[in-house]
Amino acid sequence: MLNYESINVGDLLPSREHTANIVQLFMYNAAIWNPHRIHFDHAYATEEEGYQAIVLDGPLQGDWIGQVVTDWIGEDASLVSFGYANRRVAFLGETMSAGGVVEEKDDDKKEIKVSLYLKNAEGEVTIPGHAVVRF
C-alpha cells in the first residue's frame, strides 16, 4: 500500500520495459482505429516516408509512461493530470524503458507531481511526460 507520508521527493517510480511486436502494434492501431500506414505498412513507411522501419505510435508510448503512474498508485491515489510530448521517433522492435521520479509534494492538497520518461536503448528520451496524483 502506497501512502502519501512515506513518499519523498527524488523517489524513483518502478520502471518497466516494453518491446512492441507487430501483432501488438496491429492490435493497438485497430483498438484506437488508426489507419496511418507508417504503423503497419513496412514498404510505405520506409520507401515513401523514408523511415528506417515501422514507426511506433506516439500515444502508445505515451500510454506506457502513463502506466508507470497508474501501476505505482494502484487504488491508493487518483490521477489528476497527465501529459506527454513527442520528442523523438521510435521503431518497431526497439526495447523502450519507462520510468519516473517524484518531483514535488503539495501537503495542503495531498498531491504529488512526478516526471516521467520513455527511453530507447541508447538512453535517449523519446517521450517525456509528467503527472499529478492526489491521495
Next chain:
Amino acid sequence: MTELLSLEIKACIGRANPTLHVEVTRRDIQKYAVSTGQRAKKYLDGDEAPPLFHFGYSLEILPVDQLRKDGIPEDKLIPELPLKRLMAGSSDTVYHRPIRAGDKLSITRRLKDIYEKQGKSGPLIFVLTEVVVETEAGEPVLNETTSLIAR
C-alpha cells in the same frame, strides 16, 4: 518576422467539430488494455479505461476510399497551413473522473489556437486543439489539450 498566418486561417480559431456521441463498451476497453500491455485488473477486465483510452475516439471513421494516401482521414478542424510538415507535439489531460464501461459520452474537439514562432531552423506554426469529454448528463470527465507543430 514575416506573417505566415492569414486572417482566413486565424478566423478558424474557436471552431469545433460536431459533438461525437459514444457508448463505451467493456470490450472496447479490454481491447485497448491488452494492446497497450496494461497490468491493472480493472483495465484488463474492462471496468475502467486507462488514462489515454479516449485517444481512440479522436480519429474519424470514414469509408476507405475517403482516406488520404498515408491512410489517415483528413483533419477537417485544422485549416490548410502554409507550412506542410506536420509533427505531433504534446498532449496534456486534466481528469475529473475515469471513463467506465457503460458510460455514454459526448466528445467535442475545438481549435483552441494557431500561432507562429521562430524556431532555430526556420518558422514554426503551433496548432492547439482541445478535446472536452463529458457524460451525456453533463458530468465533466476530462479535458485534453494537444499541440501539433507545422514546419
